[in-house]
Amino acid sequence: MIQPFVYTAQPARVIFGDGTLARVPEEIARLGLRRVLTVSTPPQAGKAAALAARFPDRSAGVLAEAVMHTPVAVTEAAMRVVAERGADGLLALGGGSAIGLSKAIALRTGLPQIAVPTTYAGSEMTPVVGETRDGAKTTRSDPRILPTVVIYDVDLTMSLPPALSGTSGINAIAHAVEALYARDGNPVIALLALEAIGALHRALPRIVADPADRAARTEALYGAWLCGLCLGSVGMALHHKLCHTLGGRFGLPHAETHTAVLPHALAYNAPAIPDVMARLNAALGTGDAPLALYELAGRVGAERSLRALGMPGEEGEEEAGEATGDVIGGTVAAVLANPYWNPRPLEAPALRDLLSRAYRGLPPASS
Incomplete structure (x- = not known):
């Protein structure tokens, strides 16, 4: 309907x-x-x-x-x-x-x-x-x-390094994924999002295998254009809020942070968006879209751990004057203080688990 x-x-x-x-x-x-x-x-x-x-x-x-x-x-x-x-x-x-x-x-x-x-x-x-x-x-x-x-x-x-191509492309995929369940979504953007996700999912491993593959580069740039169009047409949700919070608080690299967080944010929302998950699974050719995106990051050689990207540790350190004994808790509090709309209500314990798994680079929790 x-x-x-x-x-x-x-x-x-x-x-x-x-x-x-x-x-x-x-x-x-x-x-x-x-x-x-x-x-x-x-x-x-x-x-x-x-x-x-x-x-x-x-x-x-x-x-x-x-x-x-x-x-x-x-x-x-x-x-x-x-x-x-x-x-x-x-x-x-x-x-x-x-x-x-x-x-x-x-x-x-x-x-x-x-x-x-x-x-x-x-x-x-x-x-x-x-x-x-x-x-x-x-x-x-x-x-x-x-x-x-x-x-x-x-x-x-053509000269974009394969590693950067991978994280930049998954960053773009994140825009299209959230467009599928945006509060102000619409059928036109949903069609563009699915087309974009499929194009990048196909192209990125090919670019890593052969950086000179012009056809793959063209398909990736086409997918990126569509992803940007999606992001520019509808609102954002939990994934982008998490990445904006992490980037602002800790200066983490932008595309790499989106790559590490996306599978976990999607897994968090999956129970609330069954119709979207069915369409996304079909576009990715899988039965578990969050895991497929986590594995895509691995296939393109991306770092999947926020800790490795520079997020402070959970005990004993100090970063920019902030005690990091409960960095994840502080990040969750910042997200909850000014949240974006999201299809699933934001719950502090579940968000802590999400960030803990992303911090360690673990696979996303099954929905």
Whole structure:
């Protein structure tokens, strides 16, 4: 039975293919921009400079200061650069960090953005930005945050290391999984989510086996686009709340944290979403979707333990002034203090067990 729903299409222009980076100057001209600031992370500074050199008469230079979790202090410094250079548009080259900084600037200025993703994160398709201040990560949604144009170039992903390809891709899968049971979900997004999950589930092991497999790279980027579209169209639930809390509190790596948490968050919600689980099992070709996602992480060589990713231990240590004797309990308390909507009620003991298993890298608890 189809339930009543509301579907709002996102207005971004998407260009997908091989060699599409060459269309950046054309898109800048089409938007009428004259002073475009290219945003990247420090390691991508050289590539950002080479991209800006393609439109020298319309470039405001490069800002290669983006970092993980979009700290507000970095955004405030970037705002001064935007003003000093008279930028009238933004061009983000990279993954979630570069695109996140561009989006944070756009939120404050209303400047149009062109996003050129080089990973499978999917942030480029969402009107959402997550910002960190004083160890807390909060998300904001606004139409100004959504990039105006997104250019997907398979060529840019061919050098993405297999390990990063795996975690970036599973991070994208997490967006689609939660879209299947979002409070404001709808049939269109559900179809896109299942298509996206299937594409990435097929492609990621092939990329690890042969990083030069262009067909697999293309399928993964296609899946990532759909996952980002899902995330940009409906709300988030427990999985994203957990990852935002862990990232903000402990500075854990973004994609890797999503990879470690996803099987456990899905297992937690499974009893409350039997219809979704049936469709997800079919898309993954399994009878146990949480375990299949845990095993996918293993197949792509991802770390499945939050402890190995840098989450403080459960006894005897101190991290940033916080006694870690009950780090998991403190994390649960932070989640419960400002929860996202979730199909299953949030219960502290069950959440402690979820995080304890993820901390140790154990398989997800059976539903």
